Amino acid sequence: MTHDFKLTVEELRKTFRAPRGxxxxxxxxxxxxxxASGEALAVVGDSGAGxxxxxxxxxxxxxADGGSVRAGHFDVxxxxxxxxxxxxxxxxxxxxxxxxLLPDLxxxxxxxxxxxxxxxxxRDALDAAxxxxxxxxxxxxxxxLAGELSGGEQQRAAVxxxxxxxxxxxxxxxxxxxxxxxxxxxxGRLLLSLGRERGAAVVVATHSxxxxxxxxxxxALRDGLLGEAADF
Amino acid sequence: MPYxxxxxxxxxxxxxxxxxxxxxxxxxxxxxxxxxxxxxVALALANGFRDELRDKILKGTAHLTVARTGGASVARAxxxxxxxxxxxxxRVRAVAGVATAEPTSYEGALLSGPExxxxxxxxxxxxxxPRAxxxxxxxLLRGSADExxxxxxxxxxxxxxxxxxxxxxxxxxxxxxLPVVVGEELAARTGLGRVGSEGxxxxxxxxxxxxxxxxxxxxxxxxxxFRSGLHDYDAAWAxxxxxxxxxxxxxxxxxxxxxxxxxxxxHDIYATGEVxxxxxxxLGEGWTVVDWREANRPLFAALELxxxxxxxxxxxxxxxxxxxxxxxxxxxxxxxxxxxAVLRVLGASARSVTAIFVAEGALVGAxxxxxxxxxxxxxxxxxxxxxxVRLPADVYSLSAVPFHPHARDVLLxxxxxxxxxxxxTLHPARTAARTRPAEVLRHE
Numbered sequence: 194m195t196h197d198f199k200l201t202v203e204e205l206r207k208t209f210r211a212p213r214g215x216x217x218x219x220x221x222x223x224x225x226x227x228x229a230s231g232e233a234l235a236v237v238g239d240s241g242a243g244x245x246x247x248x249x250x251x252x253x254x255x256x257a258d259g260g261s262v263r264a265g266h267f268d269v270x271x272x273x274x275x276x277x278x279x280x281x282x283x284x285x286x287x288x289x290x291x292x293x294l295l296p297d298l299x300x301x302x303x304x305x306x307x308x309x310x311x312x313x314x315x316r317d318a319l320d321a322a323x324x325x326x327x328x329x330x331x332x333x334x335x336x337x338l339a340g341e342l343s344g345g346e347q348q349r350a351a352v353x354x355x356x357x358x359x360x361x362x363x364x365x366x367x368x369x370x371x372x373x374x375x376x377x378x379x380x381g382r383l384l385l386s387l388g389r390e391r392g393a394a395v396v397v398a399t400h401s402x403x404x405x406x407x408x409x410x411x412x413a414l415r416d417g418l419l420g421e422a423a424d425f
Numbered sequence: 426m427p428y429x430x431x432x433x434x435x436x437x438x439x440x441x442x443x444x445x446x447x448x449x450x451x452x453x454x455x456x457x458x459x460x461x462x463x464x465x466v467a468l469a470l471a472n473g474f475r476d477e478l479r480d481k482i483l484k485g486t487a488h489l490t491v492a493r494t495g496g497a498s499v500a501r502a503x504x505x506x507x508x509x510x511x512x513x514x515x516r517v518r519a520v521a522g523v524a525t526a527e528p529t530s531y532e533g534a535l536l537s538g539p540e541x542x543x544x545x546x547x548x549x550x551x552x553x554x555p556r557a558x559x560x561x562x563x564x565l566l567r568g569s570a571d572e573x574x575x576x577x578x579x580x581x582x583x584x585x586x587x588x589x590x591x592x593x594x595x596x597x598x599x600x601x602x603l604p605v606v607v608g609e610e611l612a613a614r615t616g617l618g619r620v621g622s623e624g625x626x627x628x629x630x631x632x633x634x635x636x637x638x639x640x641x642x643x644x645x646x647x648x649x650x651f652r653s654g655l656h657d658y659d660a661a662w663a664x665x666x667x668x669x670x671x672x673x674x675x676x677x678x679x680x681x682x683x684x685x686x687x688x689x690x691x692h693d694i695y696a697t698g699e700v701x702x703x704x705x706x707x708l709g710e711g712w713t714v715v716d717w718r719e720a721n722r723p724l725f726a727a728l729e730l731x732x733x734x735x736x737x738x739x740x741x742x743x744x745x746x747x748x749x750x751x752x753x754x755x756x757x758x759x760x761x762x763x764x765x766a767v768l769r770v771l772g773a774s775a776r777s778v779t780a781i782f783v784a785e786g787a788l789v790g791a792x793x794x795x796x797x798x799x800x801x802x803x804x805x806x807x808x809x810x811x812x813x814v815r816l817p818a819d820v821y822s823l824s825a826v827p828f829h830p831h832a833r834d835v836l837l838x839x840x841x842x843x844x845x846x847x848x849x850t851l852h853p854a855r856t857a858a859r860t861r862p863a864e865v866l867r868h869e
Contacts, residue, residue, distance in 0.1 A: 245867065254770065254863040275774055282772015289866065293767045295432075297439040307771045309428035354771075 198265050198361040200228040200251070200394045205260035207246055220246050222417030223260065230361065233385050233395040235405035237422050238414035244398035247414065248364045251396065252285050253277035264362055282311050286355030286393065288384065290367035292347035294339035294354070300326060300346075301335040304353045311358060325353035329383050345376030352384050356391060363393040369401050381407060429777055432768075433784035436757065446760055449753035454793045456746025457842050461797025462804065464739045464838035465830055469805045470814060471732040472829035475725070479694075481654050482721055484560050485662070487529070487688035488697050490720070491517055491704060494713045510684040513708075517687055520707050522700035524692050527554040528667060528684035536607070536645075536663055538624035540616025545607075547626065549667030549682030550574065556690065561606055561651060561664050568620035568649025572604035573666050603665060604648035610660035617647050626665075691716075736838075743842045746793070747849040750786045754853035758782065758860075765857050766865035775858040782854035783847065790846020794839040801838075805830045 207221040220243035228234050236244050249255040251262050253269045262269035267280055281287075286307075294303045301322045308318035326335050329349040334342055342350060348368065355363060368384055369377035381404040388395040397408060405411050405422070413422035437450075493507065507513060510528040517526040530549035535542050550557050550573040561570040602623055612618040624647070629640040645665070653659055665682045691700045697716035704714045718725065758765070765778055805828035808814060812825035 249863045249866075252770075254866070278769065278772050278774045280772075281770060287770050293763070293770075293866075295764050295767065297435045306428070306768075309431070310768070310772045310777070315426065315431075 198230040198392070198394060199263075200362060200396075201261075201263045202226050202251060203261050203263075205247070205250055205262065206258045207243070207250060207255070208258055219417055221250070221257075224414070224417075224419045225260075226412060226419060228394040228396065230392045230394055231389050232410070233388065233397065233408040235408035235411045235422070236396060236398045236414055236419070237400065237405050237411060238398075240400075242414045243417060244414055245366050247419075248366050248396060248398055251362070252287060252364050253280055282307065283358065284361050286358065286360035286363045288348075288351050288355045288363070288365040288368045290370040292339070292344075292351040294342075294347055294350055296338065296340045299336050299338055300331060300342060300350045303339055303350060304357050307354060307358045321357055322353070325357045326350070328356075328387060329353045345372055345379065348372060348376065348380045349383060352380060352387065356387050356393070359391050360393055363388045363395045365395070365397045365399075367399055368397065369399065369404055377401060378403065427780075429780040430784050432781050433788055436761070436781075436785055437788055446753060446756045449749055449756060450789055453746060453749035453753050453789050454796065456749050457743060457790055457793025457846060458796035458800055460739065460743035460746045461794050461838050461842045462800035463742060464736060465798060465801025465835050466804045466808070466828065467735050467739055468732065468834040468838070469801070469828040469830035470808075470826060471728070471735065472831055472834060473827040475728050475732070476829050477827065478655075478724070478728070479717075483694060483717060484563060485653050485655065485658050486717060486720065487686075488691040488694055489689040489701055489704065489714060489716045491526075491687040491689060491708065492685060492713050494711055507684040507687065510687060514687050516707060517689055517704060520700065520703045522691050522693065522696055522703065523689055525556060525690040527551055527557060527688050528686070529554070529557060529688045530667060530682040530685045532628065532682050532685070534626050534628040536611060536615050536617070536624060536626055538612075538615030538617035538622065541614060542627070543611055543614045544661060545611060545626070545663045546661050547628075547682045548662055548664045549684065550664050551667040551684070554667075554688075557688070561649075564651040564653045565606070566609060566650045566652050568606065568647065570606050570649050570651075570664070572648045573606060573664055602644035602646040605645040606649040606651055606664040607647055608659040608662045609650050609652045610656065611663060612647065612650050614660070618650065620647055620649060622647050626663075740838075740841065743838075743845055747790070747842070747845040750789050750846050750849040751853060753789065754782055754786055754850055755856070757785065758853050758857040761857075762860060762865050763869045765860045766862035766869075769860065769862040770866070778860070779854040779858040782857050783850045786846055786850025786854070787843070790843045790849075793846070794842040797842065798835055798839050801835070802830055804828075 203225045205221050205224040206219075208217040208219045210217040224247060226234065236247060238244050246255065250257050251269065253272065257270050260270070264280070264284055267284070269277070269280065272280065294300075295306065298306065301319055304322035304325050305315075305318035308321055309315065313321075323332065323335060326332050329352055331346060331349055331353065334346055339347060339350070348371070352368070355365075363384070365384055369381050372380060381401065384397070385395060385407055395408070397404060399405055411422040412419045491513070507528060514526040514528065517523055528549070528551050530547060532547040532549070534545050534547050536545035550561060552574045558570060558574050561573065603626070605626075607617055615624060616622070617624050624645055626643045626645050627640060629638050651659070651664070667682050667684060689700070689704070691697050694717070697718065701714045701716045705712070708714070768778060808828045814826040816826060
């Protein structure tokens, strides 16, 4: 486990251009923050405030218009597509509002998938997946197809998938947004405890007050800028 | 197993997914399969027809013919006489690859019967040539071919017993017409279609003196009729006893078929080119050596052209079928956009995403190709068992065309279909690789 990892975001800017040359939508106007290993940051804000965009930029899924994102020694904002793919595979775990499990794969295969993508042996990948499923309390559902799991189980499996590679950065976009209170609480707890346990820097974009309070820090995204979240 | 193949396999047997995608994928598999099967069957049929034709040609003619240079065509007209054929045949037999070497003739003459006269090629059958006699017997329709071999042997005995004057010998020849085995078509044209019926062979000899031509006639009696299945042979050929060592012609006893060609049988019919080269080297200047492929080059070239044309046209079916793979994959890519985005999020490279869909198309293509080969071979087996492609036997002397699925002609269509299927995957696979995960995740 590496504890010297640090995520550094500086003056990050992103504008979505209008398709026919109209006025663009400036979503991020200079966002900066830093996060250390084992630390959890909640990013709150209204819908459309740019939380998802921020996570996409940090995870290398989108290109920033300005500023920088550094994950350890890796410069996310300047890396090429293939380098970003490798970065995501090795260093980043993603959890989405919807579970995004592959419906034709079992829970175990879904959790093992990031390791298979990273060219780990199938047996090793499935062993690691079994371990993660046990950690999220889904051992008994390992052989079930993703579509056969309940909503809460699907999201727990998604958390297991995000953490199976032992990423140094865990990005969660409204991870409890589709769940009832009980499951939301359970998934939030697992996400943060397992993330911290594995030394990941965790960024959670959420509307959930409870989940935000469980994080070490809370920042609010308003008008394209990140500031202290006074309401939480 | 790479995860790309694992996912491609899983997508193929996915229980969920759009009905249209599944139907299109199935159409692609069966389209490729039917195309490959049609190609396998068509090529097997073309092979069968060509092989049968080749066998018939080789049964009637030599693998190679050796003649003194000077005749127009060794196969159709007699070259210069080969009185020393025994010595020549011995030299030919000494060449590697030669199985047998026997004398024969291809003399042009007129065969005259009760209903008319027709051009005939007189094929001389030597009494020392059991192979040639056996070949005549194999195609014999009616009568007997034995007299071809015994005619001059009996005559030699008669000559010895009579020990008479040349005039007495001439009379004996007059009483015994030359036995002849006539092609069915030629017999019908001349009215010599009944065993025992008699006619005349009219030949002649051009003199070195200008405008001097000496016609010769010989009475013949039909000993048998043959049908080879090759119209050219059945309409022109007549087997006559080869008069080996016969000397001199008289008006009463005209020599009609003297050795003019050495008929060579090779151990390997496909090595006749090499054997021909060896024979040319061994015999030196003054000899013409022609192998069966050279002699029949236009026919086999036409068959090959037909074969290739058919193969090309049927290959278009495979191409059209492969377009179904493009359609199926394009639909699949649209259907799986969100999953492709997730794979990209999990670290899959664009190349890996391409590989997943190429593998998917390759599996469809391979399934189609294998199914097509199986289907094609099944049709060939059934075709041979139940003689599905029948021909009028009286025209071809062949009741059905056999299916000969040669390994090369089964593998090539399958591999070509597979290759075309791979090409068909490229566009949708690249489209999949260009999926922008953030965009998809934001909107789906």
